[in-house]
Amino acid sequence: xxxxxxxxxxxxxxxxxxxxxxxxxxxxxxxxxxxxxxxxxxxxxxxxxxxxxxxxxxxxxxxxxxxxxxxxxxxxxxxxxxxxxxxxxxxxxxxxxxxxxxxxxxxxxxxxxx
Amino acid sequence: xxxxxxxxxxxxxxxxxxxxxxxxxxxxxxxxxxxxxxxxxxxxxxxxxxxxxxxxxxxxxxxxxxxxxxxxxxxxxxxxxxxxxxxxxxxxxxxxxxxxxxxxxxxxxxxxxxxx
Numbered sequence: 001x002x003x004x005x006x007x008x009x010x011x012x013x014x015x016x017x018x019x020x021x022x023x024x025x026x027x028x029x030x031x032x033x034x035x036x037x038x039x040x041x042x043x044x045x046x047x048x049x050x051x052x053x054x055x056x057x058x059x060x061x062x063x064x065x066x067x068x069x070x071x072x073x074x075x076x077x078x079x080x081x082x083x084x085x086x087x088x089x090x091x092x093x094x095x096x097x098x099x100x101x102x103x104x105x106x107x108x109x110x111x112x113x114x
Numbered sequence: 115x116x117x118x119x120x121x122x123x124x125x126x127x128x129x130x131x132x133x134x135x136x137x138x139x140x141x142x143x144x145x146x147x148x149x150x151x152x153x154x155x156x157x158x159x160x161x162x163x164x165x166x167x168x169x170x171x172x173x174x175x176x177x178x179x180x181x182x183x184x185x186x187x188x189x190x191x192x193x194x195x196x197x198x199x200x201x202x203x204x205x206x207x208x209x210x211x212x213x214x215x216x217x218x219x220x221x222x223x224x225x226x227x228x229x230x
Contacts, residue, residue, distance in 0.1 A: 004158075033217055042118075042205050042220030043159075056217055091159070103218065105159040 002026045004106035006092050012112045018080035021109045025074070025094030031055075033103065034067055034077050037089040049075065082113045116141045118208050120221035127196045128229050134181075135191045135224045137206030146210050148182065148189045149218065153203040162204070165189065193226075201228045 005024040013019045025032050030051050035043035046065065048056040051072035060067065064083070069075040079086055089110050093103040117140045127133035139148070150162040165173045165182050172180050177194045193200055203225055207218040 031216075035218075040222070042207075042222050043218070044220070045217035048217045093159075102161050102164070107156075107158045 002104075004092055004094050004104050006090075006106035006109055008109055009107065010110045010112075012114060013082050015084055015113055016081040018078065019082050019111065020076055020078045021090050021092075021111075023075045023077070023092030023106060025092070026104055029094035029096050029104075030072070031095045031097065032069060032075050033093045033095075034075070035091040035093065037091055037108070039088070043089075043091055046077070079111075082111075084113050087111055087113045116143075116146075116208050116210075116219050118206050118219055118221040120206050120224050122224045123222070124225040124227065126227040126229060127193075129196055129198060131196055132192060132194045133196055133226065135193075135204055135206075135226070137189045137191070137221060139187050139189065139206070139208050141187070141208065143210060146208060147216075148180075149207040149209070150178070150180070150191045151205045151207055151220075152200075153205065153223070155202070159205070163191065196228050198228050198230065201226060 007022050032049045034046045036046055037043040046060045047067045049069045052069050065079055067077045089108045091105055091108045093105045095101050095103045119138045146167045148165045151159045152162050153159045163173050163175045163178050165180055172182050179192045181190045203223045205223045206221040209216045209218050
């Protein structure tokens with residue numbers, strides 16, 4: 001069964017360092033989302049791509065976060081510099097279209113900033 | 115901005131019994147989608163059930179059904195014949211339709227415990 005792949009599963013980084021997460025959506029899925037889930041909370045959307053274009057990044061802290069999906073397939077989310085408050089689960093999801101078809105989630109990357 | 119509220123941080127139910135998880139939302143839109151997602155421990159989030167706001171009929175998926183009250187902006191999930199595998203965090207979520215930005219807005223979740 002096709003799945004959304006994310007790596008790494010776990011990442012520990014020091015404050016002020018750079019960190020990057022990778023996501024490979026289900027083949028053929030044009031829409032890709034990055035969410036951040038703080039422990040005990042629901043996920044919150046950071047950025048949405050349609051193919052290689054950003055559809056919504058209104059909640060992305062652009063002073064330190066960046067996201068790209070250069071060829072419209074896999075995607076990278078970067079944080080530079082990392083802060084203690086960035087410790088969270090970072091989830092990637094993909095869907096076939098933008099018209100609210102089912103979103104499939106990856107297992108996430110658990111980030112701890114020390 | 116749209117908000118989703120889940121007022122039950124934790125619910126407990128006996129195996130084989132029925133449980134209802136509550137969700138309310140706030141929006142000024144008339145067309146939107148509502149979802150319940152399940153997040154088992156250390157596993158990825160999966161879709162349980164989805165409801166289009168323009169449909170009056172409540173969605174059902176096997177043991178899972180919803181009570182969608184559009185005027186009251188309420189969207190509860192009923193799980194019948196609860197099973198041990200139903201234990202998880204359940205998130206209510208909202209999304210706009212119409213082809214625009216359609217990322218999900220989630221509630222804080224309800225931790226469902228199934229007692230054998």
